[in-house]
Amino acid sequence: MSTETPVKDRAGNAASPHPAPQGSGTQPPWLIVTLREVMIKAKDRSYAISTFITLVLIVAGVVFNAFMMNRGDDFTVAVQSEAGAAVVELADEAGRADDGNLTVSAVVVDSDDGTLGLVREEEADAALLQGTNGVWQLTGKTEIPGGLSAVLGQSLNDYVLGQNAAAAGTTAEELLSGGDLEQSLLEGSEEDQLLATIAGFAFSFLFYMASIIFGMAIANSVVEEKQNRVVEILATAIPIRQLLYGKVLGNTILAMVQLALYGGAALLALNLTDTADLVGSIIPASGWFFVFFLAGFLILAAIWAVLGSLASRAEDLTNNSTPVMGLIFAALFVGLFASGQLLVVASYVPVVSSVAMPIRVLNSPVAVWEPLLSLVIALAAAVALLHLGEKIYRRAVMQGGGALSLRKAIKLEQ
Structure with a gap:
């Protein structure tokens, strides 16, 4: 590497050992x-x-x-009774109230085998049936969509609560009075x-x-x-x-x-x-x-x-x-x-x-x-x-x- 001869200014002081590159003007x-x-x-x-x-x-x-948030889910549920149709109707109302992204429709069939047949042929997403012992059962072909299961489960609870309250001569609102839980954060x-x-x-x-x-x-x-x-x-x-x-x-x-x-x-x-x-x-x-x-x-x-x-x-x-x-x-x-x-x-x-x-x-x-x-x-x-x-x-x-x-x-x- 070549060495440079020190340059002095008019006052005799040594100039900067790093002269500005040519063409740089006044740019630092x-x-x-x-x-x-x-x-x-x-x-x-x-x-x-x-x-x-x-x-x-x-x-x-x-x-x-945005597409996933705006995309709605449409489900069809096969039922055999008016009670099942009422539960599905409550589920549809709940789904539409929740941003309107979920709809549930009921298909009423005369027999239990007919409801299961619709599910097997994939004409229905699930079948909602009530057994002789009063127990409800939700049946799917290979799986039950999580959103459908959740909304039907809550709607079934609301329906049964309303039926039992009516049998007792009261209303579901009165039975649940004082049970509301509100959540809040300090920060x-x-x-x-x-x-x-x-x-x-x-x-x-x-x-x-x-x-x-x-x-x-x-x-x-x-x-x-x-x-x-x-x-x-x-x-x-x-x-x-x-x-x-x-x-x-x-x-x-x-x-x-x-x-x-x-x-x-x-x-x-x-x-x-x-x-x-x-x-x-x-x-x-x-x-x-x-x-x-x-x-x-x-x-x-x-x-x-x-x-x-x-x-x-x-x-x-x-x-x-x-x-x-x-x-x-x-x-x-x-x-x-x-x-x-x-x-x-x-x-x-x-x-x-x-x-x-x-x-x-x-x-x-x-x-x-x-x-x-x-x-x-x-x-x-x-x-x-x-x-x-x-x-x-x-x-x-x-x-x-x-x-x-x-x-x-x-x-x-x-």
Whole structure:
């Protein structure tokens, strides 16, 4: 590698050992590297194809979910008596009252054998018969649909209760008076918990995918530049720390843009399928997720860059990436399964809080200072990790030969 003769300015002071690249104008070096990372990735066909496929899968998932929610179930039940027909009528009323997604119709047959024959010939989904001992039996051919069994069972209880109450000279309402049970939660609501479960899966999956895809892209880029000795050429033009900052910022921008595309595609599909009202309260939590995602990804990006500088070839990343993969899996686990005090504690742990705190905001009332404090902790950790990562990166990225351990990289001279 050629050496440069020190240049002095008019005052006799030594000029910067890293002159700006020709044609860069007044652009800072980190911005040049950032734009380079973005342009290279944007022109990558595999990146464009994977992004498009993911968008299609997200839209297809929303459309399929809307279809399943709006699809109604129609059942036919063969009965032999007026009592059976009355039970089926009650079941139909209950099914229609529950979002109108279930209808039940009765086919009255003269004999028990005739009802079973309809089931055997698949002209009826099930047969509802009352035995001589008063016991009711629901018979299917190979299976009894769970929705049909549940609504018929409840309707049968209501019918028998009404008959017994009438025989006793009273009504079912009077017999059940005082037996109503109302449920409530001290924090949040059942609807919020359901949305938190859905959002937890979405947030965790997006964070997991972005952290691995773009994190590995950073690490592989650093390894390739080490192997090809391109980093030595770049080091003569720009400071090493600026190279790191550009790589981290460029891939962070790509990850945020991709995340915005996925979120926008999901919201568009929800609006087109008239199911947007189901996730209206997710929007504020999504805003927090974008902010926390940025802080968490900055931390992981710095770690991935350091891992790339420690490796001498792409295969070394498999051994070096265990700690960061553990951190990413921890965030995934928290988003999918954590609750209660574990979720509260996790919402203040950097990287993991990128998923945990938005879920808390959606799941239950959270004081404004809590996400702000968690965000400050995450940003402080990002700044500290970037500063530490820059020192290790600057020491290790110029070292050829075999892979370095973190301890050896720290002991290297700058």
